[in-house]
Amino acid sequence: MTVDDQEAVFQQWIRNHLGIMVKVVRSFADVSADREDLLQNVFVNPWSSIPSFRGDSKESTWIYRVSLQTAMVWRRGERVRKKHHSKHLNEIAVVAQSSADVSCQTSELIEQLYSEIRQLPKIDASIALMHLDGIAYRDIAEVLGISENYVGVKLSRIRKELNERLGGTKR
Amino acid sequence: MSGWVERRDDDTDVDHRGSYCELEINRGDCMSFDELQARWQAHDHEGQLNIDSDALLEEVRRNQRDFEKRMWRRDFGEVTAAVLVTFIFGTLAVLMDQWSLFLGAAGSLFVSIFMVFDRLKQRRQRTTVADSLPSAINASLVQVQHQIWLLRNILWWYLLPLVPGLVAILVSTSRESQGNGLADQLVIAFVGLICLLAFWGVYWINQREITRSLEPRRMELEELRASLSSGGIEG
Numbered sequence: 042m043t044v045d046d047q048e049a050v051f052q053q054w055i056r057n058h059l060g061i062m063v064k065v066v067r068s069f070a071d072v073s074a075d076r077e078d079l080l081q082n083v084f085v086n087p088w089s090s091i092p093s094f095r096g097d098s099k100e101s102t103w104i105y106r107v108s109l110q111t112a113m114v115w116r117r118g119e120r121v122r123k124k125h126h127s128k129h130l131n132e133i134a135v136v137a138q139s140s141a142d143v144s145c146q147t148s149e150l151i152e153q154l155y156s157e158i159r160q161l162p163k164i165d166a167s168i169a170l171m172h173l174d175g176i177a178y179r180d181i182a183e184v185l186g187i188s189e190n191y192v193g194v195k196l197s198r199i200r201k202e203l204n205e206r207l208g209g210t211k212r
Numbered sequence: 213m214s215g216w217v218e219r220r221d222d223d224t225d226v227d228h229r230g231s232y233c234e235l236e237i238n239r240g241d242c243m244s245f246d247e248l249q250a251r252w253q254a255h256d257h258e259g260q261l262n263i264d265s266d267a268l269l270e271e272v273r274r275n276q277r278d279f280e281k282r283m284w285r286r287d288f289g290e291v292t293a294a295v296l297v298t299f300i301f302g303t304l305a306v307l308m309d310q311w312s313l314f315l316g317a318a319g320s321l322f323v324s325i326f327m328v329f330d331r332l333k334q335r336r337q338r339t340t341v342a343d344s345l346p347s348a349i350n351a352s353l354v355q356v357q358h359q360i361w362l363l364r365n366i367l368w369w370y371l372l373p374l375v376p377g378l379v380a381i382l383v384s385t386s387r388e389s390q391g392n393g394l395a396d397q398l399v400i401a402f403v404g405l406i407c408l409l410a411f412w413g414v415y416w417i418n419q420r421e422i423t424r425s426l427e428p429r430r431m432e433l434e435e436l437r438a439s440l441s442s443g444g445i446e447g
Contacts, residue, residue, distance in 0.1 A: 051269055060257050067257070081275065088272045110345050113436060114352045116429065151255050154248070164439045173252040186346040187440055200245055 047091045054087055058104045068158045068170045069112040079115050086111045098183060105176065106184045109167050157206045161199065168192060169199050287331045294324035301377065312384040316377025326369050334358065346440050353433040360426045363418040371411050378407055
């Protein structure tokens with residue numbers, strides 16, 4: 042794959058799947074500075090992964106895989122130790138900040154959901170996020186490297202937990 | 213969608229279909245998970261986030277280059293420092309023909325060789341973003357465990373190899389200056405004490421790093437790996 046091809050694919054992914062990256066970031070980081078840091082990492086890894094993408098899985102599944110992989114091993118607060126962020130990366134962080142600002146304007150329902158997802162263990166948060174996005178069990182299993190049955194078991198627990206956390210005890 | 217309602221001890225009803233009443237109190241009804249999912253999918257999660265993909269591409273490439281440079285500089289800096297100390301000790305030993313300096317050079321040479329081998333081994337084990345999630349978590353865990361091992365054993369591969377040379381230099385200097393009076397001996401003893409404190413400081417800082425940062429990170433990654441393992445890893 043030539044560099045031009047890689048660039049074209051990256052730009053197409055950003056156009057078509059930016060939402061996935063934003064959702065992953067908002068599901069794993071709540072503070073604006075953490076979001077900036079995670080977003081920077083989430084942008085870099087899809088770019089690096091392009092030569093390995095052979096089209097065996099859907100693009101969206103691949104982006105989820107790479108973004109969640111980044112988010113899972115990302116460590117909150119580690120940004121404090123990074124002293125080498127370039128000026129340009131800080132400019133991207135401004136973009137991330139605007140993402141955080143937008144969150145204030147979104148409906149309470151979605152914000153509350155993000156907040157509850159962030160309370161879940163990381164694996165459960167990933168499953169919940171993909172399930173809400175309508176990703177098939179098979180694809181969730183592929184992204185996380187677990188069995189489809191386990192996805193089903195986990196999801197029933199997660200749905201119940203979300204129900205309880207969101208106050209679903211009244212009727 | 214079928215479901216049921218059970219009575220709980222606190223006399224409230226739980227709808228196992230998955231209802232989200234608090235969110236829909238105004239409507240006086242509960243929302244099913246499917247409705248919630250539909251709203252989630254209809255929602256504009258990107259909001260007003262507009263990204264210039266050309267500028268972003270340039271930044272991503274710059275970030276990657278910076279990361280690689282940073283890693284290279286770090287490895288180069290650490291190894292160069294050790295090699296430089298070896299070179300200085302070696303040159304002084306040859307020029308002054310002192311056995312104590314040869315011992316110092318040998319100690320720092322050992323540290324340099326250890327660091328070079330360790331860096332090369334770590335570079336080979338570096339994971340790629342295309343690896344599966346369990347592989348990525350495992351790779352991170354291996355890195356953290358290795359870091360813990362390095363810091364925990366810093367006494368053996370970094371501090372102790374330097375001690376014989378340092379002690380030899382101090383002892384030989386002390387012998388040579390025996391006729392110069394007590395003041396010189398006190399200065400040498402003071403230098404020895406400073407070295408001892410510096411060694412203790414290096415050891416203490418590294419052990420604190422393990423407790424404060426690396427152990428919690430290792431536990432976090434092990435929990436992640438365990439939660440994936442219990443689901444039957446496929447990748």
